[in-house]
Amino acid sequence: MSRKGHTAEFKRTVLDAYENQGYSLSEIQRKYGVHDTTLVYWRKIVDKYGVEGLKGTSHNKTYTKEMKLAAISDYLSGNYSQRDVIEKHGISSTSVLRKWMKDYNGHREIKGQSEGMSRSMTKGRKTTWQERIEIVQDALANHKDYHKTAIANQVSYQQVYQWVRKYETGGWDALKDRRGRSKTEKELSPEEKMKLEIRRIEKENERLRAENAFFKKVRGDRKGAVITRVRLENRYLAIQQLYEEENFSIMLLCEIAKVARASYYKWLNRTPTDEDKLNETLLEEMENLHQKVNGIYGYRRMTMNLERQFDRPFNHKRIYRLMNIAGIQAVIRRKKKRYSKSTPQHVADNLLNRDFTASKPNEKWVTDVTEFKYGMSKKAYLSAILDLFDGSIVSYKICTSNNNPLVFDTLKQALETSSDAKPLIHSDRGYQYTSPGFKYLIDNAGMKHSMSRVGRCIDNGPMESFWGTLKCEKYYLHQKDYHTYEALVEAIEEYIQFYNYERYQKRLNSLSPMEYRAKAA
Structure with a gap:
């Protein structure tokens, strides 16, 4: 039985069996199907909130962004278990914490909730074009305070937000309600059919161009190299470069790269870690050292010099990787390429036969x-x-x-x-x-x-x-x-x-x- 299926009466019965009837934890688990950690959690609820705390809440709890990030930080520190974190921050269950962790690890934005905003987003209403214009003007006059505007005009927060976005993109005409029955193919005129076909071909060509350019970048045609250890950074760099150079849509590129748009923007705004900064410093020192010794150092000797210079150990594989990124290679004792023997396609006899004399030019x-x-x-x-x-x-x-x-x-x-x-x-x-x-x-x-x-x-x-x-x-x-x-x-x-x-x-x-x-x- 799941946690949500347990009634308050059932919980009190299980706790009474454990505390007053002498049942052990293993016996409780066999008889009632309740895990020992769940039983311990119920006891803590009773100690903290009394018997009434076993009833739970009839509505969803709300959490601020700061509280979510604090809970995630506590769990990632390794000093708290999931149970400890939800008890410390008053979270309803471990599944809620796990969902936050999944969003955080997936580079999704952690958003907060507030009771006031949830009230303004509960339900929208039908509006006319003129009403939508007035509501957008009200929101802009209030410096885009969507929450305040939604409450004042008795519409949902999402409606106000979308109307302002539409106005900024297409002007007042974009606020018109264009919903309705679309024409069937038989009802379309030849000009309309031609326009639809041209639009379809243009979109298809745009996607094909974007796919072709993206996979070239990811395969290594992109100039520059990755010195960080961020997952999928090659894809993020390709998206950034194609957006700046070719002006492709970010949404289209993220779809081709199979990454979330929020993940890309989180990477774009990330702060370099201490290890990233150290890699930059190492690259500069390696290039200076490479020039100083005229390129005779390989990755092993380069590692020894850097360890002495920075007074700390470095993994030789890290130095080898950074040298490859910078294109630094020892000029001595390089591995020779092995060439496979091939059969000549045309062979001539030795007609000259070491007769290196000639009686006239061009003989x-x-x-x-x-x-x-x-x-x-x-x-x-x-x-x-x-x-x-x-x-x-x-x-x-x-x-x-x-x-x-x-x-x-x-x-x-x-x-x-x-x-x-x-x-x-x-x-x-x-x-x-x-x-x-x-x-x-x-x-x-x-x-x-x-x-x-x-x-x-x-x-x-x-x-x-x-x-x-x-x-x-x-x-x-x-x-x-x-x-x-x-x-x-x-x-x-x-x-x-x-x-x-x-x-x-x-x-x-x-x-x-x-x-x-x-x-x-």
Whole structure:
């Protein structure tokens, strides 16, 4: 039997059996079906309010917002049980307290109740358009005191509140009663049907756009990262950003995100906790330390330094998580990526066969891709084509990705510079050179393709020699100066210009490659 089914007479009978007839708690439970905690609660009611307290109340009790929050705070402190809390604050039952806790944990607003407001919200009445206008004017004149206005005009609190909202949104016409029978589809004119269809399509498109944008944000396209531990914060951040950038409806975004609108606003107005503030401070210190040691610290050594600096222990997983959020990573002993072996789509024989001499320009070309590092362990890639006749760089391309377009654009640039040339071009067996796209470019230009043997880098010796010269004479001497991609590109372009036009070579009769090429022409 539930608590609400127990009459005052039944309660007195059970208490009498326990106190005067010598029944134990277990016997009371078996005979009357009453739990021992319930029996103890009834005894406390009698001690506090007398026998009349067992009758309960015939109407719902009202509680203020402050009292609800005080009860929730007491329970969350861990010093009180649910029974202790309801006895301390005079709450009718533990189920009422549990409902408040559920609302609080669900980020719903804790609202208070008052007897005066409950009287003004009991029942509304029918009103005319003119009456609604006068009531709204009265509410605005009283600084939106809905309670006072409702009592003065004998309407409900909710009616006054809704009328004021409608007036602020749509003016006085919004207060008209537009209720009534809607037209059936047969009664609609073609223009009305068209308007309804357009409105439906617009709403559907708006929702599809919002869904597409929202899930992109949640998947990680959103800039910035979460350093707090608030549940569903990724969704709240996505809603906030889409509302500010795309002007989507908050209600629509909350529906897509499957979160309550009140929960979103509670998160929006939340005060950062001490742990959130500490995370912000840790991020600043980690970035400073990362710069100070030139990026050689991983999360373990970073944890040790922060523990000494703040004089308190930190979990290494927390430091690891914050480093990932800030994009901080050690530049030494990084885990190497494992690449799966792939079968080349196009393979050519070693037609060059280490014959690195040429009798005329554009007879034999060699090509390759090399890697450079700049900034904090960022990478750039240089693709170049070298003419074996004079050792000049025919064309080159620099990019932040080692992909097919890098190699293809280098070859296209060389063919544009020497449109009539049909040389033998030699490369290694990199995936760009074995791709169908590179083979198509070569066949289309009427060129022959030669490839190095597997594990024989000396088969492409002249190109490897140029990489060594470039890095020794330029890159390694000023490596610390290349903080940005632009600085690195400028240095490479400057050296290739110097190499082609100003760097004299003994094997070229003390001429630069371009001078030697010009004399041959």
